[in-house]
Amino acid sequence: MAWFSRLLADIPGIRHAFLDVHESAVFDKSRLVDIKQVHGANILHLTETPAQRPQVDGVLTSLTGKSIGIVTADCIPVLMASRDGRWIAGLHAGWRGAAQGILQESVRRFSAHGVAAEDILVATGPHIRACCYEVSGAFRQTLLETPAGYLVRDYAEQLFSSWPKTPNPNSPAAREENSLWFDLLAFCQLQLLDAGISRKHIDCLAACTYCHPEILGSYRRRTHQPATKTQQISWIERIG
Numbered sequence: 001m002a003w004f005s006r007l008l009a010d011i012p013g014i015r016h017a018f019l020d021v022h023e024s025a026v027f028d029k030s031r032l033v034d035i036k037q038v039h040g041a042n043i044l045h046l047t048e049t050p051a052q053r054p055q056v057d058g059v060l061t062s063l064t065g066k067s068i069g070i071v072t073a074d075c076i077p078v079l080m081a082s083r084d085g086r087w088i089a090g091l092h093a094g095w096r097g098a099a100q101g102i103l104q105e106s107v108r109r110f111s112a113h114g115v116a117a118e119d120i121l122v123a124t125g126p127h128i129r130a131c132c133y134e135v136s137g138a139f140r141q142t143l144l145e146t147p148a149g150y151l152v153r154d155y156a157e158q159l160f161s162s163w164p165k166t167p168n169p170n171s172p173a174a175r176e177e178n179s180l181w182f183d184l185l186a187f188c189q190l191q192l193l194d195a196g197i198s199r200k201h202i203d204c205l206a207a208c209t210y211c212h213p214e215i216l217g218s219y220r221r222r223t224h225q226p227a228t229k230t231q232q233i234s235w236i237e238r239i240g
């Protein structure tokens with residue numbers, strides 16, 4: 001199966017999809033701009049096929065016929081487009097990249113090409129949710145010391161809880177004492193809002209990777225239950 005954003009689907013000349021593991025397995029990856037994701041905040045402005053495989057976690061382009069693909073297990077795939085369909089971007093947003101500001105950086109990149117924040121539409125795909133994303137108190141401290149630490153201070157209750165949010169039978173039992181459950185989506189949403197994106201222009205799709213083993217790959221789940229590595233692909237493209 002695949003998920004499609006109504007916001008992105010309404011933009012002329014844009015195609016996109018958030019694929020589950022089954023569709024990802026048969027997807028032709030040679031269609032994608034080849035990047036090596038490194039959990040950072042660098043974004044490539046794609047103007048031609050790169051000579052070497054760039055180590056970036058985001059790609060922005062106005063080219064047609066180039067599919068930007070993001071491969072994820074528990075991190076958030078973020079697809080973005082200008083309302084007029086002239087600019088698109090794909091981001092890999094795990095906690096590290098988000099804490100280093102990849103979401104704000106993407107909005108700055110659109111802005112550098114004349115696209116105001118209010119004209120950017122965003123969709124997020126499958127990722128590990130706060131039903132399953134157990135973290136330690138040390139993790140919260142680490143996050144406080146990143147460029148996004150101000151959000152952790154200002155929105156602590158939104159980002160962290162002392163119990164899983166809406167767990168289900170597939171959610172893991174707590175592994176540590178005094179754990180916290182982290183809301184990665186809220187962390188990313190807060191940064192998009194901070195960068196000037198309107199809440200109504202953020203479409204949050206799909207399910208938790210951990211607790212849907214039949215359709216989604218999860219790095220965290222594999223650390224608990226050894227299994228074949230599976231990932232999901234999310235992609236966006238301008239068509240000429």
Ligand SMILES: [Zn+2]
Nearest residue numbers: 131132208211
């Ligand atoms: Zn879950």
